[in-house]
Amino acid sequence: MTGAVDADGDRRDRTMSDTDTHDPVESARAEVIDALERSAEVYGAKRSYGRLFGILLFEPEPVSLDGLAERSGYAKSTVSTAMTTLERFHLVHRRSLPGEGKKAFFEAETDLWYVFQQFLRQEVTREIRIMSRALDEAAEALEDAEGERAEYHLEQVRKLQRMYDRSDRLVSLLTGQPLDRLTDLLGRVTGGSDGE
Missing domain, CATH: 1.10.287 (Helix Hairpins)
Incomplete structure (x- = not known):
């Protein structure tokens, strides 16, 4: 993976969704996530917030900070800051999973x-x-x-x-x-x- 800096100045490694896979499901998913990135910017938020919300939106189960960092290519500190902000605005919910101790997991609010x-x-x-x-x-x-x-x-x-x-x-x-x-x-x- 190669590193890139997005419009917020947040460093992000290129992920599979950044490449042309010719997979219609992946292409549709990437299109929505890219639009959420741009939408976040419209409201004065960081593009990374839109990308992370989009990633969670398509996840069937809650995802940990480590999982989000891996899927997004962002540093864990960037992901943590984004989740705090998105949680404040009720766009994501923090969850605890059995057997995972105090580890935080997140899911998108779809309503x-x-x-x-x-x-x-x-x-x-x-x-x-x-x-x-x-x-x-x-x-x-x-x-x-x-x-x-x-x-x-x-x-x-x-x-x-x-x-x-x-x-x-x-x-x-x-x-x-x-x-x-x-x-x-x-x-x-x-x-x-x-x-x-």
């Missing part, structure tokens, strides 16, 4: 609606809470202030308050319903149906 809901519940809700508190305090201070500048600032704060209130309601709706139910509801509201 991406669940991943999205968890992101909304934890990251977006946290931002809403931080901003709502700050906006409430600012509004209270501005209500006691006088002058056009205070009025203008209060108007801007109230606009933001309305937006964050709506966002909070939307997050509650999205995190409290299964995707099928929301899709059906959206179809009824827009006049579409499931078959369209």
